[in-house]
């Protein structure tokens with residue numbers, strides 16, 4: 132038997148995502164559980180900051196929802212107290228974190244997901260995670276311009 136060469140498999144490319152533990156998650160003391168879940172999954176923390184958003188930053192962050200009826204209420208909610216902004220990194224980090232977060236509507240989110248386990252309301256749904264590489268780049272630049 133000759134030696135065999137394994138097919139070349141490219142190393143997984145690290146991707147970054149912006150994750151927020153929203154003000155409801157911080158107020159309810161869920162920061163530790165969210166971080167534990169994403170670290171257990173294998174995502175690595177690259178940046179972390181507790182801060183209260185200005186209306187301007189909140190409107191920029193949720194700009195794609197500007198025309199939606201819930202936009203004003205969403206901005207009020209997300210600026211209503213401190214949130215924890217994180218940048219996480221890992222292979223397919225964007226998709227990986229959204230799978231951990233679960234569906235936007237926590238009632239529809241599967242048990243075992245963050246929203247499925249900890250929330251009942253569509254607005255106060257504990258976490259945000261970037262939904263595409265383009266959004267991740269925009270959101271990381273908005274929250275952590277030095278990265």
Ligand code: ADP
Nearest residue numbers: 196201205234235253254255256258259260262
């Ligand atoms: P996701 O956060 O899962 O990417 P969206 O981008 O659709 O979801 O919405 C952004 C955020 O806006 C949601 O996480 C939630 O906090 C809020 N939101 C979405 N839909 C509604 C709604 N119908 N009423 C109130 N808030 C909403």
